[in-house]
Amino acid sequence: MISIQQIDPVAFASAAGRILQEAWPAPCMHYSAEYLAWQFGFPGSCPGLGMAAMDGDEPVGFIGATMRNLRWRGDACEAYCVSFLAVRPDWRGQRLPARLYGALLEVIRTSALPTVTFAEPESSGEKILLSAYSNAGFKTGSLGDFPIHGHIPRPNAVETFTKIEVTRDHVAFVDLIGSVTDEQTLWNVPDVHALMHYTEDPRERLLLLCRNQAGDLQGGAMVMRSEVKSADRILAVATVDNLFLREPSSDLLRALCLFAQNHWAGRIETSIMFPNVQGIDPAMLRGAGIRQTSGRFRGYISASIPHPFLEACRTNLEII
Secondary structure, eight states: OEEEEEEOTTTTHHHHHHHHHHHSOSSEEOOOHHHHHHHTTOOSSSOOEEEEEEETTEEEEEEEEEEEEEEETTEEEEEEEEEEEEEOGGGOSSSHHHHHHHHHHHHHHHHTOOEEEEEOTTSHHHHHHHHHHHHTTOEEEEEEEEEEEEEOOOTTOOOOSSEEEEOOOHHHHHHHHHHOOOSSEEEEOOOHHHHHHHTTOTTOEEEEEEEOTTOOEEEEEEEEEEEEEOSSSEEEEEEEEEEEESSOOHHHHHHHHHHHHHHTTTTSOSOEEESOOTTSOHHHHHHTTOEEEEEEEEEEEEESSOOGGGGOOEEOSOOO
């Protein structure tokens, strides 16, 4: 008899990583124990959550939720990002994903916090997601599609007008985040403590500020060395996410690509990934040499009680 148990996701990180690596065929994200423990260690009023499917003493399935601070228009609050659903191949066909979702959402309901969840469009995972939230009595709205984009650096790339600098001034970065807004986006708005945790990402993550030639702040972003498991090795790929752009432009986007290319020269694969460029003019992306790939996700915002976030149309949050 397979049981569903609530577990400490930080302590369970090694077992969760093994489940995820076995469940997801390559190429896929490298779910190391260090990465998962970091994800579930985000600061917040509620702890990270985890549910495990156990066949006796054998861990065979997992789902988790990690904390973020989000803002839509004038409303800001904490939210859970639900992700990491996986069942080992030999234990599939027993409705374990639905049971894991159901158990997790019952705990989330007690917090009354909203959730953000991503899935591949038209996949079985998306169908399970929507069914689970509906069965648990959550209202769900769409945050739209997230086609993954990539940039292949050119060997003769030249400097741009935009200057990119690494910052460790978390207060200044929080101030930048507070100055970027629109009426459609559900913004990721980490406070100083959350930003400090972001920079403790074991894969190496940097906070970047973007300035024009006059020194005026145009925006900011995060860039990291993602780890992707291929058939025979772990690949390091530069990934740009959490875009906070006051004045988006092709030059600014190209500057971010050039920074990643130069900062990790010889330590990353050739392509630079942009998983979430929602709200940026496609002409700007093309002008920066950023092209859409075959990958795509779809985002959902859900809540067990009426919540203003349900009206959001998109988000700049990283895809988890």
